[in-house]
Amino acid sequence: MTVQTERPPSGPVDVAKRAESGPAGPGRRAASRLGPLTPYLLLLPACAATVLLLGWPLLKDVLLSFQNLNMAQLIQHVTEWNGIDNYKEVLTGEDFWRVTLRSILFTAVNVVLIMILGALVGLLLARLGRRMRVTLMIGLVLAWAMPVVAATTVYQWLFAQRFGVVNWVLDKLGWHSMADYSWTSSQMSTFFVVTVLIVWQSIPFVAINLYAATTTIPSELYEAASLDGAGGWQSFTTVTLPFLRPFLYATTFLEVIWVFKAFVQVFTINGGGPDRLTEILPVYAYIEGVGNQHYGMGAAIAVLTILILLGLTAYYLRIVLKQEEEEV
Amino acid sequence: MKRSLFGRLWPNVTAVVLFIGFVFPVYWMFATAFKPTGDIISEDPVWFPTDITFEHFKRATGVDHFWTYVTNSLIVTLCAVVLALVIALAGSFALARMRFKGRRGFVIGFMLAQMAPWEVMIIAMYMIVRDASMLNSLVPLTVFYMMMILPFTILTLRGFVAAVPRELEEAAMVDGCTRAQAFRKVILPLLAPGLMSTSLFGFITAWNEFPLVLVLNKETEAQTLPLWLSSFQTAFGNDWGATMAASSLFAIPILILFVFLQRRAVSGLTAGAVKG
Numbered sequence: 001m002t003v004q005t006e007r008p009p010s011g012p013v014d015v016a017k018r019a020e021s022g023p024a025g026p027g028r029r030a031a032s033r034l035g036p037l038t039p040y041l042l043l044l045p046a047c048a049a050t051v052l053l054l055g056w057p058l059l060k061d062v063l064l065s066f067q068n069l070n071m072a073q074l075i076q077h078v079t080e081w082n083g084i085d086n087y088k089e090v091l092t093g094e095d096f097w098r099v100t101l102r103s104i105l106f107t108a109v110n111v112v113l114i115m116i117l118g119a120l121v122g123l124l125l126a127r128l129g130r131r132m133r134v135t136l137m138i139g140l141v142l143a144w145a146m147p148v149v150a151a152t153t154v155y156q157w158l159f160a161q162r163f164g165v166v167n168w169v170l171d172k173l174g175w176h177s178m179a180d181y182s183w184t185s186s187q188m189s190t191f192f193v194v195t196v197l198i199v200w201q202s203i204p205f206v207a208i209n210l211y212a213a214t215t216t217i218p219s220e221l222y223e224a225a226s227l228d229g230a231g232g233w234q235s236f237t238t239v240t241l242p243f244l245r246p247f248l249y250a251t252t253f254l255e256v257i258w259v260f261k262a263f264v265q266v267f268t269i270n271g272g273g274p275d276r277l278t279e280i281l282p283v284y285a286y287i288e289g290v291g292n293q294h295y296g297m298g299a300a301i302a303v304l305t306i307l308i309l310l311g312l313t314a315y316y317l318r319i320v321l322k323q324e325e326e327e328v
Numbered sequence: 329m330k331r332s333l334f335g336r337l338w339p340n341v342t343a344v345v346l347f348i349g350f351v352f353p354v355y356w357m358f359a360t361a362f363k364p365t366g367d368i369i370s371e372d373p374v375w376f377p378t379d380i381t382f383e384h385f386k387r388a389t390g391v392d393h394f395w396t397y398v399t400n401s402l403i404v405t406l407c408a409v410v411l412a413l414v415i416a417l418a419g420s421f422a423l424a425r426m427r428f429k430g431r432r433g434f435v436i437g438f439m440l441a442q443m444a445p446w447e448v449m450i451i452a453m454y455m456i457v458r459d460a461s462m463l464n465s466l467v468p469l470t471v472f473y474m475m476m477i478l479p480f481t482i483l484t485l486r487g488f489v490a491a492v493p494r495e496l497e498e499a500a501m502v503d504g505c506t507r508a509q510a511f512r513k514v515i516l517p518l519l520a521p522g523l524m525s526t527s528l529f530g531f532i533t534a535w536n537e538f539p540l541v542l543v544l545n546k547e548t549e550a551q552t553l554p555l556w557l558s559s560f561q562t563a564f565g566n567d568w569g570a571t572m573a574a575s576s577l578f579a580i581p582i583l584i585l586f587v588f589l590q591r592r593a594v595s596g597l598t599a600g601a602v603k604g
Binding site for chain 1: 353416428432435440447449453478536554558560582583586
């Protein structure tokens with residue numbers, strides 16, 4: 001009986017029978033007896049999956065990072081522990097620090113652009129008339145919905161050296177040296193394409209959510225502000241901005257995570273090239289580990305990457321943890 | 329308060345420019361896919377295709393194993409989403425409706441799990457799957473995709489479950505339902521929109537996933553559509569027609585789902601993200 005109360009009845013017949021048996025059936029009492037355990041049982045599958053499918057790979061990653069694991073060891077299935085050698089090699093090498101700095105700069109530039117432009121588009125949405133707003137929303141949603149791999153391919157075509165639209169437009173605008181420009185030939189131009197792609201795809205999320213948030217601001221607040229003599233800019237800084245602050249924090253946090261992990265865009269556009277100059281941390285870990293078959297090294301880089309990501313998001317995580325504590 | 333002509337005009341002009349900027353890449357993908365090759369490689373771009381052709385689509389779908397990729401993608405994505413929904417539904421119900429020790433810990437745990445950097449854990453996942461002799465199989469892909477979307481699904485559904493008035497559930501129980509029955513007959517129907525929008529994001533994540541399948545499944549029989557799409561650059565050289573046709577085919581299901589479900593989905597997303 002106790003087990004039955006845990007599971008939904010198997011069929012409609014079952015339901016009908018149980019419903020007839022009245023409110024004071026024995027199932028009730030059994031449920032209350034089981035009460036304290038029920039939430040844990042309900043959470044058990046999710047926790048088991050998390051431990052097995054997320055916890056284990058994480059642990060495995062840490063373990064691998066202390067092993068000398070290259071092609072030879074991989075084929076022969078041998079485990080060679082080598083202590084902190086991988087970390088020593090990674091941390092004393094120049095590459096890792098250069099890539100780390102590059103990743104952080106890349107993330108910062110993208111997130112700042114996304115947040116500022118996204119917020120501006122969001123505020124614009126709030127100001128537009130209904131018809132214009134819906135039109136712009138449709139455009140935003142289309143960009144947002146484009147699958148990343150497809151979007152990356154499209155951007156390669158837009159920025160193609162031959163017959164690419166971007167080069168054609170630049171040429172027509174009088175910038176004739178760009179007519180046959182190869183965007184993947186240098187570090188900055190590759191990053192430029194990746195950044196345009198990421199910003200284009202991320203603005204809609206920020207803009208549409210920000211617009212949705214502004215619609216929940218009570219209009220009394222604006223009325224009160226204008227009674228107090230606040231102008232447009234003042235009512236923006238005293239009403240709109242404070243109201244949107246939690247939302248802006250949360251979105252920035254999400255964007256930091258998303259941009260920092262932008263493996264697919266960077267990897268597909270140019271494979272981290274030219275000359276490995278556009279490798280960001282996830283791509284670096286992949287190319288060192290899988291590409292160059294230094295699996296142990298790759299694992300060490302991965303562990304360090306995770307720590308850096310935690311560091312970057314620590315500030316917001318602390319806020320959220322506190323919030324969650326107050327709420328319960 | 330009347331705004332000047334300029335004050336009324338600039339938001340609309342900006343909106344039009346932005347609209348073009350956001351839509352153009354999507355438009356250009358479809359336009360290129362339908363254009364004859366002569367129009368694609370012309371010195372001046374053909375902005376509006378006049379001769380429609382399906383040859384690029386034929387070439388894109390004519391590659392070996394195309395239908396294997398499609399079936400694999402569908403199987404993996406749908407199984408992952410359904411599994412995640414079932415597991416998450418139970419968990420989110422507990423988190424939203426019940427009081428118990430450690431509840432906060434669970435929520436925080438799932439929030440941390442949500443930011444798991446899967447892209448950098450690929451080496452470890454490869455080793456685990458290889459040691460289990462399950463490379464080139466759809467099973468590891470399915471369960472890992474399920475895990476990638478599970479934390480998000482739980483947290484979002486928690487918001488949706490919490491939004492269902494407790495009184496409805498209590499009323500059902502007064503009328504003689506057990507808690508499980510109340511859940512099935514009262515809460516579940518009300519949750520339907522939430523389930524749909526949550527599964528939309530799960531669907532997109534799994535449908536798009538690229539690095540893991542790239543490393544785990546080297547054999548074409550076990551590959552999915554993202555790999556098919558990325559293979560065009562090399563397979564066809566610079567055959568932009570076929571590449572864009574492939575991109576269009578890959579994007580269409582997502583675009584359609586998204587445009588229909590987006591409004592509901594957004595509220596769910598923020599409920600999950602902002603409130604934790």
